[in-house]
């Protein structure tokens with residue numbers, strides 16, 4: 001039996017934002033004497049009370065190291081930890097829980113694949129494809145391994161609206177291409193990419209594809225079998241869970257063919273000074289004591305989402321997006337950066353004559369948390385010819401009323417800054 005607290009009774013089947021907000025204690029506070037408006041969800045989402053409680057429960061009731069102890073606490077913690085691997089597997093519809101590797105987050109997942117798969121499979125002159133709209137964590141690991149292996153990093157261009165130029169992508173695919181790594185949903189433009197089609201095209205050349213799903217998993221159901229991706233990464237903290245834990249999904253034959261990434265305890269089958277043999281997948285990639293507490297509360301975050309009406313949530317978030325675009329469009333001098341047809345619930349923009357950082361700081365004094373700058377996507381900013389943007393990213397616990405406050409806040413900020 002699972003020891004993870006059940007939240008099934010807290011289901012939000014019929015979506016009611018006022019009810020849902022009550023699950024997120026952080027939202028009920030004042031910042032500089034103003035009610036907090038939290039629009040930095042793409043950086044990290046807030047956590048429901050059940051997730052917070054599960055951390056306390058683990059540390060106060062059954063903290064123990066896992067898979068090594070015969071005692072009661074160790075077995076209870078091991079069971080709770082192992083249950084989450086199965087839960088994650090179901091959440092993304094993997095074929096088996098053996099395809100789920102726990103990592104510290106999206107960044108570590110991509111680094112693992114770049115180092116392990118790349119070191120084994122890339123040779124001088126090989127090509128690796130990414131797009132212009134990648135987060136730095138889906139650029140730098142590939143630059144590093146390409147430099148080491150003498151491979152060449154190629155970049156798929158994007159349009160002015162922030163969409164992948166599919167014809168250009170097709171032209172870049174060839175027999176030298178050894179890997180494609182692509183973002184599902186852009187954190188700075190909001191674009192939702194046609195990943196299924198991108199994967200299909202790569203597979204025609206037998207090229208494996210990694211999907212960076214960091215910004216997708218909170219907002220839509222991601223199905224790895226439907227996408228037919230070879231690898232997929234995401235972070236718990238962007239989907240209601242704790243920081244420090246994330247997932248690398250990999251097709252079992254690929255994971256089995258890859259060498260370990262880190263050495264240490266747990267990842268071995270036997271060790272002697274003459275020869276060490278490795279544990280089976282996924283443990284081969286999980287050296288050392290894992291992040292037990294955060295894995296367990298990640299499981300609770302998944303339960304929370306699974307017992308929600310995700311379709312209703314997605315529709316509501318799209319309404320927030322349309323409402324924000326419509327109402328902010330009235331602001332004089334505003335220019336949206338990222339106007340793709342298919343977008344997640346975030347807006348990114350610049351305003352003529354004012355600096356994005358100054359606007360962010362002014363909004364902060366009004367209790368409104370937004371993100372400003374390049375959002376770890378400097379090449380996107382170069383492509384769009386802006387130094388940075390103001391990004392408001394919405395989650396299902398945000399309201400239209402908060403968007404009204406944002407609009408008022410922006411007008412006030414512009415007035416002050418233009419004085």
Ligand code: PLP
Pocket residue numbers: 042043104105106107108135137138183185186187212214215235
């Ligand atoms: N990829 C995308 C699209 C992101 O938005 C982020 C974080 O903002 C990352 C990767 C990196 O995620 P993490 O810092 O959790 O590893």
